[in-house]
Amino acid sequence: MIGLVKPKTFSFDRLDLESGKTLEDIDIVYETYGSLNEKKDNAVLILHAFSGSAHAAGYYENDTKPGWWDNMIGPGKAFDSDKYFIICSNVLGGCSGSTGPASINKKTGKEYGLDFPVITIGDMAKAQKKLIDFLGIKKLLSAAGGSMGGMQVLEWMVSYPESLRSAIPIAASMRHSPQQIAFNEVARQAIIADANWKKGSYYGGEIPKTGLSLARMIGHITYMSDKSMEKKFARNLKNKADYSFEADSEFEVEGYLKYQGDSFVKRFDANSYLYISKAMDYFDVSGVNFMKQAPASGNDMRFLIIAFESDWLYPPYQSEEIARQLKLKGYDATYCEIKSTYGHDSFLLETDDETRLISSFLNRVYREGLQK
Amino acid sequence: MIGLVKPKTFSFDRLDLESGKTLEDIDIVYETYGSLNEKKDNAVLILHAFSGSAHAAGYYENDTKPGWWDNMIGPGKAFDSDKYFIICSNVLGGCSGSTGPASINKKTGKEYGLDFPVITIGDMAKAQKKLIDFLGIKKLLSAAGGSMGGMQVLEWMVSYPESLRSAIPIAASMRHSPQQIAFNEVARQAIIADANWKKGSYYGGEIPKTGLSLARMIGHITYMSDKSMEKKFARNLKNKADYSFEADSEFEVEGYLKYQGDSFVKRFDANSYLYISKAMDYFDVSGVNFMKQAPASGNDMRFLIIAFESDWLYPPYQSEEIARQLKLKGYDATYCEIKSTYGHDSFLLETDDETRLISSFLNRVYREGLQK
Structure with missing residues (x-):
């Protein structure tokens, strides 16, 4: 059990956005579970889905329901807080503490509304990278998330590969289909x-x-x-x-x-x-945008790609394509399709299967790090 | 080519509805293609889908687009107007000529709006049955339609089996799933x-x-x-x-x-x-409501059930279930799943495959009738 948790806020001055615009005075709300070790090599970044928040695990005071992935995060769980330092932040543009269109624009003293600049998954990851830097972490043990969380994982893989030991995109896609x-x-x-x-x-x-x-x-x-x-x-x-x-x-x-x-x-x-x-919808890391060829030697990146049989919104073929591209480029990538009838929601519900897959995957990545 | 067509109107006094209410002063707009033979045994009733109309084939004066199933209805086509007398009417509750919520309520002189009584697929079929009676047809050679048209076909099978020689429900279901x-x-x-x-x-x-x-x-x-x-x-x-x-x-x-x-x-x-x-959504002819056991001898009803591979709104398993139930009850039923990527729209687009299946099916049913 994680027990009681409190969100923290990381603030910074400005973020140059993919659109060319600049956003100023940014708050990123985040939570952490477990402890960062001395080598700072046990950090796992959890990325949340569309309507998620930084509150991935544990309880707020007087709350009866825990964070959105509490059955996956905690002592002895898939993301084991006894071993790993787990971080989850609310995305840029969100409405659960991080700066978004409902935040006060300091220049006007009013909520941004449509004056808020258009943001991309790349901008979200850029803000997360600043948080990771602030926490003094050079390389994440892993980045993991489902749905839009998985898209952020893919963005991290493409934009900050040097900051990742491994990645776990779940029920995600390199780009949205027209449907x-x-x-x-x-x-x-x-x-x-x-x-x-x-x-x-x-x-x-x-x-x-x-x-x-x-x-x-x-x-x-x-x-x-x-x-x-x-x-x-x-x-x-x-x-x-x-x-x-x-x-x-x-x-x-x-x-x-x-x-x-x-x-x-x-x-x-x-x-x-x-x-x-x-x-x-803008997000597209497919084709030439997707990952450089892995170096023939010395490549220790590991990928676990998970999809769900009955997920028709992010159908398994989209995850298979991620795995295929990674393998084509010489990476160690494992693709698993979990049998489930829950559709896209499976990533929140099929926690037994996910736990088995993710526990052993993270264990392996962590052990490989210790052996060096 | 059917050429120019004009809609006709069939009016009647009252209809006792499934809800227990009564609707008065009803117009049913319909079109016909081809000619009714002397024995009046060559009539095919076409049932339209949700947003369809009585205008199934041919052109209205000055129109550039033909009726909604023109590539299926006409001389030499699947529903061959050289051989068959084809009828299509706008459903009760519709807005293309037949009485619906936008019609004038003679009692008030105003449009019905929500004063229009709730209607069912059964009520639609009941109004169609009155039209068929009015046209002097005792037994239809066939009733055919896709989507909600297919649901009306199923309603005809259940409510007026004695008035059907055959039926062709396409991309339909005995009942809507929660999705x-x-x-x-x-x-x-x-x-x-x-x-x-x-x-x-x-x-x-x-x-x-x-x-x-x-x-x-x-x-x-x-x-x-x-x-x-x-x-x-x-x-x-x-x-x-x-x-x-x-x-x-x-x-x-x-x-x-x-x-x-x-x-x-x-x-x-x-x-x-x-x-x-x-x-x-109300429609449900599944379970005990679905068709009596076919008589061991003398049963000459024929069924052709068509579904489309990529149709995820009315998935093929729903059509397979129709065929299965018919066979269990001793009927001559053929189930065909057409390979198509067009989804539910396939019933309007895969006309080559539909034509092959329907032409030979109707031919057989028609020939069997001549032999009697």
């Missing part, structure tokens, strides 16, 4: 269509909760699978079908989506949804 | 969330076009496949990515969806979207 872009775009359009969105200047007033809730509902369908929905809801009714169109959420699945949408608007910022989803 | 319901529900919520929807009383004023357009965009993603989207759009840009969030439709796929949404609102009624999608 993935399409789902994101409909979600964005739902937010933009909400009259309360007001071109992003809704802070202090009514928030665009209907649009944001719709966006989340669409997302949730894509995070599950046909099979997992059948298992969870079938055609069960929440309220008796009364053949009246106005009935509220007749089918259980309708009530579930509505609940997910309603709770999401309480914890997530609509503009962050726009900016972060756009960053995912 | 199918979920996509429909998000689309409905998008319409309902539009401030212009005004609980369905928007006629004569601004229509809820943003919500309806969003609904259609969601639908369109589900009608295509990951592969077909990759082939059609890849990650091509419509406008140069300028790293500015406000840019309009950067990716081609975004522009395509927007275009599809924008054109849909010009031809479809938002309330019809709500009513018809609800009818699809």
Whole structure:
């Protein structure tokens, strides 16, 4: 058990963005679990998914629910806090403490809104790199994450290979397919269509909760699978079908989506949804952008790529392609497809299989380091 | 070539609905192609999909585009108008001529809006049965349709088996899975969330076009496949990515969806979207509701069930289940899965394969009738 945790804030002056613009006065909120050893070679960076946060494990005071990957992070767990120093930060552009469109622009004293510059996955990684530098870590034992977290892992591999001993991209892609872009775009359009969105200047007033809730509902369908929905809801009714169109959420699945949408608007910022989803759509490290040829000798980088059978949003073929490219370029890469019916959500749910794979992978990488 | 066609209207006094309510003064708009023979045994009923209409083939005066299944209906085509008398009507609850929520309620002199009673696929078939009776047809040579059209075919099989010689449900399901319901529900919520929807009383004023357009965009993603989207759009840009969030439709796929949404609102009624999608979600002819055991002798019903490999909205397993149930109950049923990358849209696009299958199937059924 990690027990009680508190988020910390790392602040820095400026970040030159991929767009050519500059962002100033940046906060990155992060949490750490376990201790950094003297050689500073036991650090693992955890990257969170679209709607995640720095709170990956442990509890905040008075909270009943732990961080989003608590079953993977802690003493004796996959990311063993007895052995490793584990870091997780909220992404740039996010809304859980790090600087994003809902933050106060010091120049105006108001929230950024659409004045916030467009950011990329590359910019997120750049901010994370500054945090790692600040913590005095030259080389991470590993970087790991699922979904958009996996895309950040890929960005780290491409942009800071010298700072990585290993990497674990899970349920990720080197680039979004048009179908993935399409789902994101409909979600964005739902937010933009909400009259309360007001071109992003809704802070202090009514928030665009209907649009944001719709966006989340669409997302949730894509995070599950046909099979997992059948298992969870079938055609069960929440309220008796009364053949009246106005009935509220007749089918259980309708009530579930509505609940997910309603709770999401309480914890997530609509503009962050726009900016972060756009960053995912822009992301493309495929082709010539992907990793240099591994040096014939002295290459000790290790990669574990994980995908899930029923994940139709980030289908296994996208992860297989990552593994294929790595192998073609001479890297030690292992690809594992986990049998699961949970769809894209599997990376949060199939923790037994993930634990087995990741524990032994990290162990090996760590041991190899000790032998040097 | 069918050439120029004109829609006709069949009107009747009342329809007792599955909900227990009654609808009065009903118009059903329909088109016919070819001629009914003297024995009146060459009639084929075509059932349209969610957003279809009675205009299945031929051209309206000054139109540049033919009906929605023109490549399947006409002299020498799958539904050969030289041999068969082909009928297609707009569904009850629709917005292309048949009575629906946008029609004038004679009692009030105003559009029904939400006063329109909830309708079911069973009610649609009941209205079609009245049309068939009116045309003097006792037994249809066949009933055929894709998607919601296929669901109407299944309804005909269950409710009016004595009026069918054969049936061709394409890319259909005996009932919606929770995933199918979920996509429909998000689309409905998008319409309902539009401030212009005004609980369905928007006629004569601004229509809820943003919500309806969003609904259609969601639908369109589900009608295509990951592969077909990759082939059609890849990650091509419509406008140069300028790293500015406000840019309009950067990716081609975004522009395509927007275009599809924008054109849909010009031809479809938002309330019809709500009513018809609800009818699809209610539909369930599975289990004990599905077809009686075929009589051991004298059963001359024939079934052709077609599905498409890449259709993830109405996955092939749903069609296989139809065929399995029919065979279990002693019917002559053939199941064909067509290889296609077009997803659910395949039923409108894979007309070569469909033509081969349907032509020979209908030929056989027709010949068997002549031999009696």
